[in-house]
Amino acid sequence: MNSSFLFGLSTMAYIFAMMIYITYLAFRKSSVGIFATIITVIGFVSQTFAIFLRWKEFADLSGLGLIRSAPLTNLYESLIFFVWCLILGYLIIEFKFKNRSFGAFITPIAGLALAFIDLTGVTKEIQPLVPALKSNWLLAHVTMSFLSYAAFALSFSTSIMYLIFTTEKGKDLSYVFWTITFGCFVVILIAMGIDFLTFKVAVKPDIFIKSYLFKSSFMNPSGIIKIISWIVTIAVLFLVWKYGYILKTAIMKFNISSEILDEITYKSIAVGFPIFTLGGLIFGAVWADQAWGRYWSWDPKETWSLITWFIYAFYLHGRMIRGWRGKKIAIVAVIGFTAVMFTYLGVNLLLSGLHAYGSK
Amino acid sequence: MEKENNKKLTDKIWNFFASIKLAITVFALIALTSIIGTIIEQRADPEKNIQILSKLFGESLGPTMFSIFDKLGFMDMYHSWWFTALLILFSVNLIICSLERLPKTLKIIKDPIAPVSDEQIKNFLINKEVILKAKPDKIKDKVALAMSSVGFKNFQEIKEDKGYQLFLQKGRYGRLGVYVTHFSILIILIGAILGMRFGFNGYLNIPEGVVSNIAFSTNGKEIPLGFEIRCDNFDVEFYGASDMPKEYRSWLSIIKDGQIVVQKSIVVNNPLVYKGITFYQSSYGFIPENAGRGILLLGITSREGKTSEFQLRLGDTFHIPGSTISGKILDFSPALKVDEHGHAFTYTNQMNNPAVLIAFFDSDKHKYTGWILRRYPETGQLPEGHRIVFKDYWGVEYTGLQVRKDPGVWVVYLGCIAMSIGLFIAFFISHRKVWIKIIEDKNNSKILIGALANKNRVTLEKKIDKLISILRKNHEGR
Numbered sequence: 036m037n038s039s040f041l042f043g044l045s046t047m048a049y050i051f052a053m054m055i056y057i058t059y060l061a062f063r064k065s066s067v068g069i070f071a072t073i074i075t076v077i078g079f080v081s082q083t084f085a086i087f088l089r090w091k092e093f094a095d096l097s098g099l100g101l102i103r104s105a106p107l108t109n110l111y112e113s114l115i116f117f118v119w120c121l122i123l124g125y126l127i128i129e130f131k132f133k134n135r136s137f138g139a140f141i142t143p144i145a146g147l148a149l150a151f152i153d154l155t156g157v158t159k160e161i162q163p164l165v166p167a168l169k170s171n172w173l174l175a176h177v178t179m180s181f182l183s184y185a186a187f188a189l190s191f192s193t194s195i196m197y198l199i200f201t202t203e204k205g206k207d208l209s210y211v212f213w214t215i216t217f218g219c220f221v222v223i224l225i226a227m228g229i230d231f232l233t234f235k236v237a238v239k240p241d242i243f244i245k246s247y248l249f250k251s252s253f254m255n256p257s258g259i260i261k262i263i264s265w266i267v268t269i270a271v272l273f274l275v276w277k278y279g280y281i282l283k284t285a286i287m288k289f290n291i292s293s294e295i296l297d298e299i300t301y302k303s304i305a306v307g308f309p310i311f312t313l314g315g316l317i318f319g320a321v322w323a324d325q326a327w328g329r330y331w332s333w334d335p336k337e338t339w340s341l342i343t344w345f346i347y348a349f350y351l352h353g354r355m356i357r358g359w360r361g362k363k364i365a366i367v368a369v370i371g372f373t374a375v376m377f378t379y380l381g382v383n384l385l386l387s388g389l390h391a392y393g394s395k
Numbered sequence: 396m397e398k399e400n401n402k403k404l405t406d407k408i409w410n411f412f413a414s415i416k417l418a419i420t421v422f423a424l425i426a427l428t429s430i431i432g433t434i435i436e437q438r439a440d441p442e443k444n445i446q447i448l449s450k451l452f453g454e455s456l457g458p459t460m461f462s463i464f465d466k467l468g469f470m471d472m473y474h475s476w477w478f479t480a481l482l483i484l485f486s487v488n489l490i491i492c493s494l495e496r497l498p499k500t501l502k503i504i505k506d507p508i509a510p511v512s513d514e515q516i517k518n519f520l521i522n523k524e525v526i527l528k529a530k531p532d533k534i535k536d537k538v539a540l541a542m543s544s545v546g547f548k549n550f551q552e553i554k555e556d557k558g559y560q561l562f563l564q565k566g567r568y569g570r571l572g573v574y575v576t577h578f579s580i581l582i583i584l585i586g587a588i589l590g591m592r593f594g595f596n597g598y599l600n601i602p603e604g605v606v607s608n609i610a611f612s613t614n615g616k617e618i619p620l621g622f623e624i625r626c627d628n629f630d631v632e633f634y635g636a637s638d639m640p641k642e643y644r645s646w647l648s649i650i651k652d653g654q655i656v657v658q659k660s661i662v663v664n665n666p667l668v669y670k671g672i673t674f675y676q677s678s679y680g681f682i683p684e685n686a687g688r689g690i691l692l693l694g695i696t697s698r699e700g701k702t703s704e705f706q707l708r709l710g711d712t713f714h715i716p717g718s719t720i721s722g723k724i725l726d727f728s729p730a731l732k733v734d735e736h737g738h739a740f741t742y743t744n745q746m747n748n749p750a751v752l753i754a755f756f757d758s759d760k761h762k763y764t765g766w767i768l769r770r771y772p773e774t775g776q777l778p779e780g781h782r783i784v785f786k787d788y789w790g791v792e793y794t795g796l797q798v799r800k801d802p803g804v805w806v807v808y809l810g811c812i813a814m815s816i817g818l819f820i821a822f823f824i825s826h827r828k829v830w831i832k833i834i835e836d837k838n839n840s841k842i843l844i845g846a847l848a849n850k851n852r853v854t855l856e857k858k859i860d861k862l863i864s865i866l867r868k869n870h871e872g873r
Contacts, residue, residue, distance in 0.1 A: 313818070328596070352418055382433070
């Protein structure tokens with residue numbers, strides 16, 4: 036048994052669990068719910084084993100010893116670890132809040148993310164490490180960063196749900212905000228999907244982003260296609276704005292109160308923030324100090340993690356001291372996660388054309 | 396009258412800086428403005444940023460936007476006067492906010508916990524009522540036992556008219572976590588200022604075999620080191636036949652008053668420290684001008700198995716010991732590749748695939764000429780059975796060192812440790828107060844439990860439910 040077999044098993048388990056969770060939502064039979072949980076746990080356990088197996092495979096191949104061979108060194112491995120953290124966080128919430136409804140929301144993200152990795156051909160090979168990554172700090176820095184990203188991802192989904200749940204269709208700013216945010220996510224996913232279908236490339240993600248991303252839509256050499264892309268974007272945003280309220284009826288079925296959503300958003304951020312500060316910012320700074328002699332150099336990645344940190348500090352102070360609740364604070368949580376996404380992917384992928392990071 | 400006005404003004408200023416509104420405004424401002432510096436390359440060649448701005452605003456507006464942005468300090472914005480001002484505002488706000496709140500918090504911490512009335516208990520967010528069949532005197536010890544089994548130890552106890560009251564508080568110092576966190580940010584900023592004021596950040600490229608007593612700051616100014624540093628050797632290892640470096644290493648010597656005082660080989664993530672100055676392995680390169688002047692290190696193993704080593708220069712001739720064969724070094728390439736027509740060429744200006752061209756003679760008669768590549772040792776196998784190992788071409792590469800002196804770094808680390816502790820306390824230690832009253836009610840005991848927590852109330856409530864279930868079990872199982 037090797038790691039890819041187990042990874043495949045966990046992908047299937049999550050997709051299967053997704054279907055059962057949706058069935059559970061529809062029929063509300065507790066036996067179905069328990070079955071869904073069992074399948075999720077099976078997926079989680081096999082993914083855990085898979086990660087450890089890959090770790091072992093990596094260590095055997097690189098000969099660097101276990102601590103330095105954590106399988107967290109490229110996009111493929113980090114996405115897998117992200118999904119793992121997300122499912123872990125979900126299972127904790129299911130256990131603590133005794134509510135299975137989120138399963139229908141989280142398992143699709145997990146299953147689709149894993150399937151997406153398979154379909155797009157993000158390179159799965161164990162890649163050799165560049166000298167800068169050979170450090171004992173890799174393990175602590177990356178695991179903690181991703182644990183916090185997963186906590187922030189949970190807060191994002193609950194705060195978006197909160198907004199969908201509490202806003203009425205129309206010109207309410209909060210409604211416009213969530214429909215546009217949601218619409219942008221949809222547009223970006225569709226545009227990337229078209230890129231993959233058009234070019235059918237299986238290259239490293241950074242090369243994909245540099246040479247292919249949005250080339251079939253927004254960045255197409257043909258002006259007409261560019262214009263069409265923008266028109267379609269506006270149309271999608273308009274449609275989400277026009278019919279977004281339908282999602283509200285769907286979430287109503289989840290049988291959860293807006294207070295619980297608000298509470299989970301806060302709890303996830305309260306857990307994610309200290310982990311992010313310690314693992315992401317502090318350990319990152321210590322490592323940079325050891326590797327390059329600068330604990331802080333205002334490099335885009337560092338700056339974006341600081342921006343993320345300030346947004347969540349904004350959330351925490353707004354909520355705890357100013358006593359903000361409801362839509363206002365949910366919007367801050369959504370913005371916070373957008374910054375997380377940018378720190379994780381955007382900096383490496385979009386700004387890498389302007390700045391070389393980690394290439395020293 | 397005037398004094399009062401003055402007082403009002405200072406009050407106003409104080410209140411301005413003590414407001415959370417200002418704090419979150421500053422958070423938002425720092426976050427938003429920081430984005431600019433991640434898009435515009437900092438301290439870069441103007442050409443580069445004009446290009447970026449032309450992409451964003453169009454060809455015609457690019458240069459104009461550049462000059463506007465340049466005046467606003469966006470080309471080095473994290474060191475601009477207004478960003479510094481934001482950071483100062485942030486610090487002042489942090490200090491005054493903390494000073495404003497600290498006395499109140501200290502008072503809450505110092506206040507001893509006092510017994511409460513039945514009505515007060517019923518108003519707490521967590522309040523429970525249990526009735527057990529026994530007199531308070533008999534129940535009291537069981538309550539105490541149940542309390543200590545969920546971790547409520549060291550409680551106070553008083554006798555009241557109709558029974559007892561047991562109460563305690565825990566984790567009151569958890570309220571200080573916020574202040575520790577705030578304080579740690581200041582420590583980090585102080586450390587950063589110390590580093591900027593008394594330290595430097597520079598670089599130094601030293602070719603193999605060269606000595607330097609200076610480094611260079613980022614704007615090219617010379618920084619005296621106070622000692623000499625020599626690069627004895629430099630080497631890169633690649634992954635297999637790829638051009639992806641696996642490890643690069645410099646062998647350095649520190650020389651003081653003509654004496655070697657330290658010798659160390661450094662790699663990325665493992666620097667050399669001497670007298671507060673740290674040398675980091677950061678880059679490397681090939682010096683084309685030196686290509687003809689390096690020293691070639693060849694190991695030669697004759698057919699009979701005799702090994703010897705040679706140090707040669709371009710144009711030199713050597714004899715393979717115990718044979719009539721000699722070689723002449725004709726050419727060197729830092730990165731050799733062969734095109735589809737079989738012509739050899741240099742594909743990059745780095746020493747990725749070094750190769751040396753040697754002509755071989757048998758008793759002065761030319762036999763053959765060929766490239767020997769370091770990456771492919773089999774190219775050194777001669778048909779006569781002798782073997783030539785291309786060990787190094789010394790003196791043609793430089794090591795790129797990052798040179799730093801930062802007396803503030805330990806202060807920064809101290810601040811980081813304080814921040815970790817502060818955040819842990821602030822988020823995970825809650826100030827809990829618990830009161831339990833045991834009241835005689837005919838022949839039964841009514842037990843009232845009330846509790847307060849400044850965070851994680853749900854956890855405390857669960858604990859109290861557990862306490863009740865333990866108490867019930869003990870009571871029934873008597």
